[in-house]
Amino acid sequence: MEKWQEELKKEKLPRHVAIIMDGNGRWAQKKGLSRNKGHRQGVETLKKVVRTCGEMGISFLTVFAFSTENWDRPRNEVLFLMDLFHRTFKKEARELIANRVRVVFIGYRSGLSRDLQETMNNIEKDTRSCDGIQLNIALNYGGRQEIMEAARALVDRGDRDFSQEEFSGNLFSAPCPDVDLLIRPGGEMRLSNFLLWQSAYAELYFTPVLWPDFSETDLYQAVQDFQKRQRRFGGVGGE
Ligand code: FPP
Numbered sequence: 001m002e003k004w005q006e007e008l009k010k011e012k013l014p015r016h017v018a019i020i021m022d023g024n025g026r027w028a029q030k031k032g033l034s035r036n037k038g039h040r041q042g043v044e045t046l047k048k049v050v051r052t053c054g055e056m057g058i059s060f061l062t063v064f065a066f067s068t069e070n071w072d073r074p075r076n077e078v079l080f081l082m083d084l085f086h087r088t089f090k091k092e093a094r095e096l097i098a099n100r101v102r103v104v105f106i107g108y109r110s111g112l113s114r115d116l117q118e119t120m121n122n123i124e125k126d127t128r129s130c131d132g133i134q135l136n137i138a139l140n141y142g143g144r145q146e147i148m149e150a151a152r153a154l155v156d157r158g159d160r161d162f163s164q165e166e167f168s169g170n171l172f173s174a175p176c177p178d179v180d181l182l183i184r185p186g187g188e189m190r191l192s193n194f195l196l197w198q199s200a201y202a203e204l205y206f207t208p209v210l211w212p213d214f215s216e217t218d219l220y221q222a223v224q225d226f227q228k229r230q231r232r233f234g235g236v237g238g239e
Contacts, residue, residue: 005220008056012227014180016060017053018195018202021046022186023210030210036080041212043088050101052216054133056223060176061135064194068108068142085139086116093123100132106172107141136173143196146172173198181205181226185214203229 021042028038046063053061065085071078096103105120112120120139150170154162168174179195179202187208191199205222207214230237 002217002220007224008220009227010057013057014203014223014226015058016062016177016179016181016198017058017223018062018064018179018182018199019049020064020182020184020186020192020194021211022184022188024212026186027210027212035077036084038212039081039084043084045212045214047092048216049214049219050133050135051099052219054099054101058133061133062106062138062173062176062179062195063135064138064141064192066107066139066141067193068111068140068145069193071111082113082116086113086119089119089123093126096123096127096135097130100130101127102130102132102134103127104134104136104176105139106136106146107139108145109140111140134176136176138194141172141194143191143193147197168197171197178202181222183207183219183222185209185211185218201231201233203231 024038024042025035026038027041028035031037050061066081070081073081103123105124109117109120149172150167153170154160154167159166168178173195176198179199182191182195182199182202183205184190185207187206187210189206195202203226205225207218207222209215209218
């Protein structure tokens with residue numbers, strides 16, 4: 001067993017980890033490869049990270065695959081990413097079920113191709129009764145849009161006097177709990193419109209490691225760092 005694994009406190013694990021998978025393009029460019037090769041390697045990292053989070057006993061993992069702003073990338077890259085998502089979901093479905101991973105997609109499905117939507121619906125249906133880690137994949141997702149949509153839904157229903165819990169219940173991510181630990185590899189230190197409401201009290205962890213290089217040890221380090229933080233949720237702490 002690695003040193004990191006021994007040092008993790010099982011009773012203080014984050015329940016919900018969120019990751020902004022960043023740095024695929026730079027990883028590839030540094031190696032003189034096409035950006036697409038970086039995205040392909042990013043899929044391998046995600047597979048490893050899902051497995052490790054499951055082994056650690058984390059209940060929810062949400063990853064940012066494609067934002068509502070990512071459509072502004074060159075057309076070829078967008079097409080490649082959509083195709084890569086589609087192929088990956090089809091290819092990994094059996095493995096996900098075997099590992100009891102429940103997959104849920106968050107974001108605007110209507111902007112995606114019919115084929116991709118169908119594959120997403122099938123994988124959600126086929127993993128619905130899986131009782132291991134829940135993997136939320138944010139695809140065509142934007143945090144502000146999600147918040148506006150929830151507000152609109154409540155107001156349309158004539159509900160103007162709602163609680164924070166009711167509001168949360170109308171987000172794409174419902175009924176998933178708030179984010180405990182948000183990890184962003186790739187060196188940038190911003191949220192980029194990811195899970196804005198759900199991360200209100202999240203502990204943030206930034207690392208310059210590019211996503212394709214993000215290892216099991218990097219994940220353990222992030223969780224270990226989380227376990228050293230004192231969470232106060234606006235109070236004075238003293239747990
Ligand atoms: C960021 O790298 C990554 C993305 C735009 C998301 C794509 C993620 C993957 C392919 C990982 C696997 C995901 C799934 C759901 C199978 P970047 O292009 O922004 O990198 P850069 O900042 O170096 O340009």
